[in-house]
Amino acid sequence: MNIILCIKQVPDTTDIKWTENNTIQREGLESVVNPYDVYALESALDLKSRYEDINISALTMGPSQAEKALRKVIALGADKGILLCDKKFAGADTYATAKTIAAAIKSKLQDYDLILCGQFAVDGDTAQTGPGIATFLDIPQVTYVKEIVEYTRGYVTVIRETDEGLEKIRVKLPAVICILKGEFETTRPTINGIIRAQKSKILKYGIDDIPLCPVETGLKGSPTYVSRAFRALKRDVNCKFIGDVKELVQVINSVRGKHE
Amino acid sequence: MSKGILVWAEVTRENYLHPVTFELAGKAVELASKMDETPVIGLLCSKPNLIGEFKDAFKHNGFDKVVYVAEEKLEEYKTDLYAQAAIDAIKTIDPEIILMGATTQGRDLAPRISMSLHTGLTADCTALDINEDGKLAATRPTFGGQLMATILSKNSPQMATVRPKVFRPNYLDSEKDTIFIKHGVDLSNKNSSIEILDFKKKLCSDINDLDSADIIVAGGKGMQSKEGFDLLRQFADKLGGSVAASRTAVELGLAPQQCQVGQTGKTVTPKLYIACGISGALQHVVGMENSEKIIAINNDKDAPIFNVADYGFVGDVFDVIPQLINSL
Numbered sequence: 118m119n120i121i122l123c124i125k126q127v128p129d130t131t132d133i134k135w136t137e138n139n140t141i142q143r144e145g146l147e148s149v150v151n152p153y154d155v156y157a158l159e160s161a162l163d164l165k166s167r168y169e170d171i172n173i174s175a176l177t178m179g180p181s182q183a184e185k186a187l188r189k190v191i192a193l194g195a196d197k198g199i200l201l202c203d204k205k206f207a208g209a210d211t212y213a214t215a216k217t218i219a220a221a222i223k224s225k226l227q228d229y230d231l232i233l234c235g236q237f238a239v240d241g242d243t244a245q246t247g248p249g250i251a252t253f254l255d256i257p258q259v260t261y262v263k264e265i266v267e268y269t270r271g272y273v274t275v276i277r278e279t280d281e282g283l284e285k286i287r288v289k290l291p292a293v294i295c296i297l298k299g300e301f302e303t304t305r306p307t308i309n310g311i312i313r314a315q316k317s318k319i320l321k322y323g324i325d326d327i328p329l330c331p332v333e334t335g336l337k338g339s340p341t342y343v344s345r346a347f348r349a350l351k352r353d354v355n356c357k358f359i360g361d362v363k364e365l366v367q368v369i370n371s372v373r374g375k376h377e
Numbered sequence: 378m379s380k381g382i383l384v385w386a387e388v389t390r391e392n393y394l395h396p397v398t399f400e401l402a403g404k405a406v407e408l409a410s411k412m413d414e415t416p417v418i419g420l421l422c423s424k425p426n427l428i429g430e431f432k433d434a435f436k437h438n439g440f441d442k443v444v445y446v447a448e449e450k451l452e453e454y455k456t457d458l459y460a461q462a463a464i465d466a467i468k469t470i471d472p473e474i475i476l477m478g479a480t481t482q483g484r485d486l487a488p489r490i491s492m493s494l495h496t497g498l499t500a501d502c503t504a505l506d507i508n509e510d511g512k513l514a515a516t517r518p519t520f521g522g523q524l525m526a527t528i529l530s531k532n533s534p535q536m537a538t539v540r541p542k543v544f545r546p547n548y549l550d551s552e553k554d555t556i557f558i559k560h561g562v563d564l565s566n567k568n569s570s571i572e573i574l575d576f577k578k579k580l581c582s583d584i585n586d587l588d589s590a591d592i593i594v595a596g597g598k599g600m601q602s603k604e605g606f607d608l609l610r611q612f613a614d615k616l617g618g619s620v621a622a623s624r625t626a627v628e629l630g631l632a633p634q635q636c637q638v639g640q641t642g643k644t645v646t647p648k649l650y651i652a653c654g655i656s657g658a659l660q661h662v663v664g665m666e667n668s669e670k671i672i673a674i675n676n677d678k679d680a681p682i683f684n685v686a687d688y689g690f691v692g693d694v695f696d697v698i699p700q701l702i703n704s705l
C-alpha cells in the first residue's frame with residue numbers, strides 16, 4: 118500500500134511574541150511539524166508495523182525551509198519526501214492549497230492508496246485541507262479518525278470520533294483520512310532514521326510540473342483573504358475584587374437569582 | 378434582492394435538529410436585516426418523513442423558507458451522499474451566504490461543499506457581520522486563539538461554520554409563514570464509498586453536561602489533585618452546576634477530557650462561570666469568555682483570569698471553596 122502523508126510546517130504557537138503594534142513577531146518563531154500530522158505519521162507507521170509493503174511518502178507544500186519538516190518525518194520513519202515549492206504557491210488558502218496538492222498527486226504520484234492528513238493544523242485550525250484534497254481528487258474522505266483498525270485489499274476500517282459517539286467505518290480506497298490524536302507512544306527519531314533523513318533526496322515540484330496555471334494557485338487562486346488581523350481582545354470588563362467570603366456568597370446568590 | 382442566507386439544518390443520529398441550527402438561524406435573521414430583502418432559508422437533508430416533525434421548530438425560529446431533500450439513502454450521515462444532495466440543492470437555491478454548525482458533521486461536510494462550489498469557507502467563526510460592501514465578514518481565532526482574523530470571500534456563496542453555543546437562538550413566540558419546498562435529488566444509482574459498521578454512543582461522564590449548564594465551576598492546575606476536583610464537584614452540586622477544567626488540569630489527569638473548556642475543548646456560555654485556580658491563558662479564555670458572568674478565584678492577584686472576570690477573589694481555593702460550600 119502506498120501512503121501519501123500530508124504534513125505542514127507550522128509556527129510553534131506556544132511561543133508567540135507580540136510586537137508593539139499587536140502583530141505576531143515572526144522573526145525567531147520556531148517551526149515544528151504540525152502535531153496532528155505527527156499523529157498521522159504514527160498511524161502510518163503503525164500500519165507499516167502490521168502489514169507488508171507499506172510505503173510512506175511525506176508531502177508538503179511550503180517554502181524551501183519546509184524541507185526540514187520533511188527530513189524530520191523521514192527521521193521518524195517516512196520513506197521519502199516531496200516538496201511542492203514555488204513562489205506562485207505562496208499565500209494559498211485552504212482551497213488553493215488543496216487544489217495544488219491534489220494536482221500534484223494526480224500528475225506525479227498516481228499510484229497511491231491512502232492519503233493521510235492531520236485533522237487540523239494548529240496555526241490555522243481550519244480542518245479543510247484534507248476534505249479539499251479528497252474533493253479535488255474525487256475520492257472519499259473520513260475525518261476525525263482516531264484509529265486505523267484494519268487494512269484489507271482495497272479497503273481500510275477506521276474508528277471515527279464524532280460529537281455523538283464512535284463510528285466504525287469501512288471506506289473504499291483510495292481515500293483521504295484525517296487523523297485525530299491517537300493512543301500511540303510518541304515516536305522518536307532513530308540514529309538510522311536521522312542518517313537516512315540526511316541522505317534522502319527530496320523530490321521538488323513547482324508550478325511548471327503540475328497541470329495548473331499560476332492564477333489557480335497561491336494568493337491569486339485563493340477565494341478567501343484576511344481583511345483584518347488583530348490581537349484577541351480581552352472581555353470588556355472591569356474586575357470587581359471582593360474582600361471576604363460573605364460578600365462572595367452574596368454575589369454568587371444574586372447571579373443565580375436567589376436572594377436571602 | 379438577494380437570494381438569501383442558507384442555514385444547514387443538522388439532523389443528529391437520534392433524529393432531532395441540532396440546536397446549532399437555531400443559533401445560526403438567529404444570527405442569519407440579524408445578518409439578513411443588514412442586507413437587501415434577504416430571506417433566511419433552511420436546508421434539510423434527511424431520510425423521508427422527518428420534515429413534518431421539524432416544521433414547528435422552523436416556523437418559530439425565523440426561517441422564511443425551508444428546502445428539504447428526503448431520501449432513503451440519507452438515513453445516516455455519510456459524507457459523499459450528503460454532499461451530493463446538499464450541493465444539488467444549493468445550486469438551485471443559489472444563496473449568497475451559507476452557515477453551518479462547526480460540529481463534526483458540519484466541519485466534515487462544509488469543506489466538501491465549498492471546494493466543490495469553488496468558493497471560500499471560514500471555519501469555526503466566533504463573530505459574523507455584514508460589512509459596508511454587503512459582504513460576510515467572518516471573524517475567527519487563529520494561532521491557538523491568540524490572533525483574531527476577519528476573513529472575506531471573493532466568490533459566492535460565502536461560507537462559514539460556527540461552533541455550537543457561540544450564538545443564541547432567537548425563538549419567536551409567533552409562527553412565521555415559512556414556505557416548505559421539497560427538492561428532489563436522484564441518489565438511486567449512487568452508492569456511498571463508506572459503510573458504517575458499528576456505532577457506539579458517547580458515554581458522557583456523569584451529569585457533566587457542559588453544553589446546557591447554567592452554572593459551571595471550572596478548575597485548573599491550582600486545584601492540584603483529584604481530591605481538589607472532588608471539592609469542586611461538591612461546590613458544583615451545591616449550586617446545581619457542572620464541572621469543567623483547563624487543559625492543564627486535564628493533562629494532569631485531574632479531570633476527564635470531556636470537561637475541557639477552551640480552544641481545543643468546548644465553548645461554553647453559562648450564566649455563571651466560576652474559575653478556580655485557572656490562570657486565564659487565552660486558549661482557555663476563548664472557550665468561556667461569552668459566559669454571562671465570570672467569577673475568578675486565584676491566589677495570584679496578577680493572574681490574567683482577572684482581566685476577563687466580573688468578580689475576583691484573591692485567595693487560596695482550599696480555604697475559600699469549603700467556606701462557600703458551607704454557606705451557600
Ligand SMILES: Cc1cc2nc3c(=O)[nH]c(=O)nc-3n(C[C@H](O)[C@H](O)[C@H](O)COP(=O)(O)OP(=O)(O)OC[C@H]3O[C@@H](n4cnc5c(N)ncnc54)[C@H](O)[C@@H]3O)c2cc1C
Pocket residue numbers: 130131239521596597598599600622623624625626637638639640641642643653654655656657658659660661664674675676677680692693694695
Ligand atoms: C494550541 C493550544 C491549545 C490549547 N487549548 C487549551 C484549551 O482548550 N483549554 C485550556 O484550558 N488550555 C488550553 N491550552 C493551554 C493553555 O495555554 C494553558 O496552558 C492552560 O489553560 C493553563 O491551565 P491552568 O490555568 O489550569 O494552569 P496554570 O496556568 O498553571 O495556572 C494555575 C493557576 O492556579 C493558581 N493557583 C495555584 N494554586 C492555587 C491555590 N491554592 N488557590 C488558588 N489559586 C491557585 C495559580 O496562581 C495559577 O494562576 C492550549 C495551549 C495551546 C498551545
Ligand SMILES: Nc1ncnc2c1ncn2[C@@H]1O[C@H](COP(=O)(O)O)[C@@H](O)[C@H]1O
Pocket residue numbers: 123124125151153154176177178179211214218233234235236237238239241242243244245246247
Ligand atoms: N501546505 C500544506 N502541505 C501539506 N499538507 C497540508 C498543508 N496544509 C495543510 N495540510 C494538511 O491538511 C491538514 C489540515 O490542515 P488545515 O486545513 O490547515 O487545518 C494538515 O494536518 C495537513 O495534513
